[in-house]
Amino acid sequence: MDKRPSKSKLKCCGDEVSLLLPQDAGAEQLAKLAWAVAHPARVRIVQLLLSRTSCVCGEIVDQMPLAQSTVSQHLKILKDSGLVQGEIDGPRICYGINQKMLKQLKKLVADL
């Protein structure tokens, strides 16, 4: 077990960091968006979505050496970050890049 009972200092990575570091509001968001593309598979997914304006999950799975559940998991991470949106298109789901968020990411990185 952990020897640190409840130091009230900093748990790890999470929302508490922002409370202790109020000065960097953008740091949190940059970290969140950077995290979304901090995995080769997710970068690849973003590239696929950008190259085709829209894409179904099945197509992504076909182009990657990963199981469907794993791809779906990565898509969830991308969706949670806001970088990717999915809209229901009949029986399948049409995924696409959230251009606003992508712009935000580009701006945050460019302003570093």
Place this chain on the structure above:
Amino acid sequence: MDKRPSKSKLKCCGDEVSLLLPQDAGAEQLAKLAWAVAHPARVRIVQLLLSRTSCVCGEIVDQMPLAQSTVSQHLKILKDSGLVQGEIDGPRICYGINQKMLKQLKKLVADL
């Protein structure tokens, strides 16, 4: 224990991905650099280093609610990514941003 003995498919995240996805050479590098700034504390460190052109580890520790060992660990991650360089300056170590790598990161993100 893991039920997957050695599927020779894909271990997780690592160098093997590049072997199986040769088309995205840049995806790996973007993921690696994005990963470096995928944590609020590391974004903060980069910002600190940029705002002062150079910075000693002790100053960074003073400005963050983290232990010295934790900051040193984050610095190591940043160094491993290439974004940050450290040169020995007498008894202390002077850290600074590797502008070339930062430019590379900006370019990779901008080209998305």
Place this chain on the structure above:
DNA sequence: GAAGCATATCGTTGATCAACGATTGGTTAC
């Protein structure tokens, strides 16, 4: 050489990631 200070590294712990197969949920077609 010993003392002192600045960093790095070691060793530990709990939390999270990333992968998979299996199952569930939802939508169309018969």
Place this chain on the structure above:
DNA sequence: GTAACCAATCGTTGATCAACGATATGCTTC
């Protein structure tokens, strides 16, 4: 309604992250 298909979720596992304290290393200075 049932079958078929697509995508999401569940449950598991091993690996890695992130945090800390404690210890080791390295360079000055005395």
